[in-house]
Amino acid sequence: MCGRGYAVGVPRRRVLSHPEGCSIMHKCVIGHLADDTDSVLFVNPKIYKATPDGSPRPVESGNDLPLYTSPRRRSYNEVISCVIAMLHGVEVFTSLPILYLYKDDFKLGPAMLIFILGIIRIPMNVKILFAFMSDGVPLFGSRRRSYLIIGSMLCLASNVTLGFCAHLSLLWTTVLLAVSSLGMALCSVIGEALIIETGRRQSNDQVTRTISTFCAFRKITFAGMSYLSSVLIMMMAKQQLFLMCSVIPLIVVISAFFIVEDYTHPQLSVKEQWTKLVNFVGKPEIKRPSTFLFISMLVPSAGTALFYFMTEELHFDPELFGRFAAIQAFASLIGVYCYAYIFRDCSIRKLFVWTTLLVSMCCLLSIVLVERWNLKLGIPDTAFVITDSSLLQLVGEINSLPIFIMATRLCPPGIESSMYSFLWTAQFLGLDVSTYLSSLLTYAFGISANHFGGLVQLIVLCAVAHIIPIFYVHLLPDSIPKTIEDDEAETRPCLQDGGAAEEGREM
Numbered sequence: 001m002c003g004r005g006y007a008v009g010v011p012r013r014r015v016l017s018h019p020e021g022c023s024i025m026h027k028c029v030i031g032h033l034a035d036d037t038d039s040v041l042f043v044n045p046k047i048y049k050a051t052p053d054g055s056p057r058p059v060e061s062g063n064d065l066p067l068y069t070s071p072r073r074r075s076y077n078e079v080i081s082c083v084i085a086m087l088h089g090v091e092v093f094t095s096l097p098i099l100y101l102y103k104d105d106f107k108l109g110p111a112m113l114i115f116i117l118g119i120i121r122i123p124m125n126v127k128i129l130f131a132f133m134s135d136g137v138p139l140f141g142s143r144r145r146s147y148l149i150i151g152s153m154l155c156l157a158s159n160v161t162l163g164f165c166a167h168l169s170l171l172w173t174t175v176l177l178a179v180s181s182l183g184m185a186l187c188s189v190i191g192e193a194l195i196i197e198t199g200r201r202q203s204n205d206q207v208t209r210t211i212s213t214f215c216a217f218r219k220i221t222f223a224g225m226s227y228l229s230s231v232l233i234m235m236m237a238k239q240q241l242f243l244m245c246s247v248i249p250l251i252v253v254i255s256a257f258f259i260v261e262d263y264t265h266p267q268l269s270v271k272e273q274w275t276k277l278v279n280f281v282g283k284p285e286i287k288r289p290s291t292f293l294f295i296s297m298l299v300p301s302a303g304t305a306l307f308y309f310m311t312e313e314l315h316f317d318p319e320l321f322g323r324f325a326a327i328q329a330f331a332s333l334i335g336v337y338c339y340a341y342i343f344r345d346c347s348i349r350k351l352f353v354w355t356t357l358l359v360s361m362c363c364l365l366s367i368v369l370v371e372r373w374n375l376k377l378g379i380p381d382t383a384f385v386i387t388d389s390s391l392l393q394l395v396g397e398i399n400s401l402p403i404f405i406m407a408t409r410l411c412p413p414g415i416e417s418s419m420y421s422f423l424w425t426a427q428f429l430g431l432d433v434s435t436y437l438s439s440l441l442t443y444a445f446g447i448s449a450n451h452f453g454g455l456v457q458l459i460v461l462c463a464v465a466h467i468i469p470i471f472y473v474h475l476l477p478d479s480i481p482k483t484i485e486d487d488e489a490e491t492r493p494c495l496q497d498g499g500a501a502e503e504g505r506e507m
Helices: 071-105 110-120 122-136 145-164 170-200 204-232 238-245 247-256 270-281 284-296 303-312 318-343 348-364 366-370 381-409 416-444 455-465 468-475 484-491 497-504
Strands: none
Touching: 071 110, 071 145, 071 170, 071 204, 071 238, 071 247, 071 303, 071 318, 110 122, 110 170, 110 303, 110 416, 122 145, 122 170, 122 416, 145 170, 145 238, 145 247, 204 238, 204 318, 238 247, 270 284, 284 416, 284 468, 303 366, 303 416, 303 455, 318 381, 348 366, 348 381, 348 455, 348 468, 366 381, 366 455, 416 455
């Protein structure tokens, strides 16, 4: 929960993937936005049923489709999903240069830097609009390909401009970074839709392969990008790094032409799509977790203040930050697999309560570094930061995944992007409120680029605030539906016009 980081546009994991708090490195350098696609891969596949005589069950309607996905479509879209995940590496690759750009070139203090990063992230709040357009308004006969091309072109154009223009003002730099965030939000919408569409019809073996391939690819990419960025920033100008990472959006543009779209579901008009989404969101199974997501994201963070402390007081160099972030990425991957194979059958509520308490305690460990107690214990600063941030990343991943897995399991056909983006919009709205609250608290405690007298008090406040969402854990279900019967019984009524009658039903 402590790790929303400062990669432009979106969380970690976390966020999935993952909320803002006071970890030393988990939030100072890398934010796994997003991230948002790890949990999609844990969709419990619909097992293809057979009739009593053993023959396959016939398809009855557009909403009762066979679970078989053609190998060509499945393989192409899985590869493209991995390429889109690699696009999130642009955020990771540029997160450290962005921090140093605002800190050193524009001389911003911690409070103002937090405020600017919140502005850059604004496009993620309108992700739901892009999802509506993608699901219901095809461009040139395409629901996915055309929007992916537009999003990746926006990323490409903004990064190329930042790379070639060395003396941009603070305003234009922020605008271009926001445009890049806009493009990544659009690409993220398409990536989520492709994964959900494919995962709905996959067998258990296929889903297992998708989980291992996608998660490993994404986390390893993040680790490589993090460390490479930290090394290159010491050898090259920041603008050259933006130009270098523009290669990835170009690859996404090319891959978009190979998308094999799903034409099996009837296309919904915007009105039908809106009605379907409203009916679905009105269900307690979705409305209550969405409310919880918003509340859990309201926790303030001391991450940016800690970044200034580590650079100005401890004199950490960029390479060290990259090393921390790379190790965090691997810790995050371990967290994903720990949930998938160890904690998957645990009660969501109990798992959230215990992991939240662990996250809060990990946040308090930052005080040890600020007060320099670790040196009295004979623990070097680097070893302490690596241990603290990695532990927080691992626990935070386990903490956040179940909620999104549950939501993804219930995404209905035809509005995959809209439904999933709605949940992320709730998260990002809470994240924005938290960002501006963190900025105000940083200013109120008198923390600046060279003064850290109130940092301990800020860390304590943030750690205690992390416990607050526990009091709303009743908004979460106790478990995720395990069978196709449970899943269909929960979702089908709300996809019909009369679904509003289900709103009053308790979980």
